[in-house]
Amino acid sequence: MxxxxxxxxxxxxxxxxxxxxxxxxxxxxxxxxxxxxxxxxxxxxxxxxxxxxxxxxxxxxxxxxxxxxxxxxxxxxxxxxxxxxxxxxxxxxxxxxxxxxxRIFWRDKVRFILSRQLEKDFLIFFEKEEWAKQIRAERFYKDSKRPGLSSKRVDQALDVFFAAKQLDGPLNSLTKVIAGxxxxxxxxxxxxxxxxxxxxxxxxxxxxxxxxxxxxxxxxxxxxxxxxxxxxxxxxxxxxxxxxxxxxxxxxxxxxxxxxxxxxxxxxxxxxxxxxxxxxxxxxxxxxxxxxxxxxxxxxxxx
Incomplete structure (x- = not known):
């Protein structure tokens, strides 16, 4: 030592x-x-x-x-x-x-959004929601984990977005990245x-x-x-x-x-x-x- x-x-x-x-x-x-x-x-x-x-x-x-x-x-x-x-x-x-x-890790859902370049699509989908105005497309990763924005709400919104865009299939592969x-x-x-x-x-x-x-x-x-x-x-x-x-x-x-x-x-x-x-x-x-x-x-x- x-x-x-x-x-x-x-x-x-x-x-x-x-x-x-x-x-x-x-x-x-x-x-x-x-x-x-x-x-x-x-x-x-x-x-x-x-x-x-x-x-x-x-x-x-x-x-x-x-x-x-x-x-x-x-x-x-x-x-x-x-x-x-x-x-x-x-x-x-x-x-x-x-x-x-x-359950799928919500930050892995955010990474999925980034890897598919879906940041703007996500924000357009929720453009009428007041909470979504706290997230900027160019700072999607950091803004989505702001202390002033409920992580639970973001997690729920991610699920709604994936379901609406029929991305549940590709997303399901992420259930295996965290150990059971x-x-x-x-x-x-x-x-x-x-x-x-x-x-x-x-x-x-x-x-x-x-x-x-x-x-x-x-x-x-x-x-x-x-x-x-x-x-x-x-x-x-x-x-x-x-x-x-x-x-x-x-x-x-x-x-x-x-x-x-x-x-x-x-x-x-x-x-x-x-x-x-x-x-x-x-x-x-x-x-x-x-x-x-x-x-x-x-x-x-x-x-």
């Missing part, structure tokens, strides 16, 4: 696809399997790789790293996690219970955690919907025999993607820490002012090892 890294590093992966599925070509965070293995081998030489719970509970996180995945894409369970188990390396998968249950429950790996080195039920921008929802998103995913985890973390990973993980209610509902559900995704490392851990839940930072891995080395040093301010 290198002593030069003074912060604790939580790496965040999404897809580890060899070939990105049709319809998801636009804006999917992906690291191909060969690069993933290169990155983890480098990580192991630079850090002590520990489980997320050990990382959260450590008194000193200097030189510690942990591996996390969000959204439970199916490729993780054949391209990434079996190899990590062979290497005896722990990891944590933050999943969305509704998506593992078979039968594909999850039950192993002591693999931990699962709450990423909300549907991966909506929680701050865009009224309190009762936000509470249900967190509560129902936590209940789903408790009812199963997987190794689970009590940490909660905020969907999207930006400062504006959650609010004070998020911390309150997470604590009520039994969560003991909140993970963000703000391209930072953990030197001094902050706490929410109301609930006192500790807040940990993650960063999304770039597609190549060389970029990861540069980013890790930059975030840790290593010359």
């Amino acid at each position: 290198s002593a030069k890294y003074q912060g604790g590093h939580i790496l965040l992966y999404h897809g580890v696809f060899e070939s990105i599925p049709t319809g998801l070509e636009s804006r999917l965070h992906n690291v191909c399997p060969d690069e993933f293995r290169r990155q983890i081998k480098w990580l192991r030489n630079q850090f002590e790789i520990v489980s997320l719970d050990d990382f959260v509970n450590a008194q000193d996180r200097r030189g510690l790293a942990t591996i996390t995945f969000d959204d439970a894409y199916a490729d993780l369970f054949n391209q990434a996690i079996p190899w990590l188990i062979e290497e005896k390396l722990p990891c944590t998968v933050f999943l969305n219970s509704n998506l593992v249950g078979g 429950e039968s594909e999850l790996i039950n192993d002591a080195l693999v931990c699962y955690g709450n990423h909300s039920a549907s991966h909506y921008v929680l701050s865009s929802l009224p309190p009762e919907q936000q509470c249900e998103e967190i509560r129902s995913c936590q209940t789903w985890l408790r009812e199963r025999e997987y190794f689970c973390t009590s940490s909660f990973a905020a969907p999207f993980g930006g400062a504006n993607d959650i609010d004070e209610s998020t911390f309150l509902f997470a604590k009520k559900a039994g969560c003991t820490a909140v993970l963000m995704s703000r391209q930072a490392v953990n030197k001094v851990v902050q706490k929410d002012t109301v609930t006192a839940l500790p807040i940990f930072e993650r960063y999304m891995t770039p597609p190549t090892l060389e970029e990861l080395v540069h980013l890790s040093r930059e975030l840790d301010q290593i010359a």
Whole structure:
């Protein structure tokens, strides 16, 4: 382990696809399997790789790293996690219970729109709807996840649009990109955690919907025999993607820490002012090892 890294590093992966599925070509965070293995081998030489719970509970996180995945894409369970188990390396998968249950991820629906260049068609279809005026065609990906726009409403509108345009058939292929429950790996080195039920921008929802998103995913985890973390990973993980209610509902559900995704490392851990839940930072891995080395040093301010 290198002593030069003074912060604790939580790496965040999404897809580890060899070939990105049709319809998801636009804006999917992906690291191909060969690069993933290169990155983890480098990580192991630079850090002590520990489980997320050990990382959260450590008194000193200097030189510690942990591996996390969000959204439970199916490729993780054949391209990434079996190899990590062979290497005896722990990891944590933050999943969305509704998506593992078979629903199509609404952000994958947005990627489908972008891949088919249907942004303008979508906005024309809903041009009389006040909420749709918040979305610009040229910023469709970002605007569709604005905190001031209900993610649930956008999700429902996407379904209406696909049905009206008779795109349900091509869209159905996206039901297979998120792992089903039968594909999850039950192993002591693999931990699962709450990423909300549907991966909506929680701050865009009224309190009762936000509470249900967190509560129902936590209940789903408790009812199963997987190794689970009590940490909660905020969907999207930006400062504006959650609010004070998020911390309150997470604590009520039994969560003991909140993970963000703000391209930072953990030197001094902050706490929410109301609930006192500790807040940990993650960063999304770039597609190549060389970029990861540069980013890790930059975030840790290593010359």
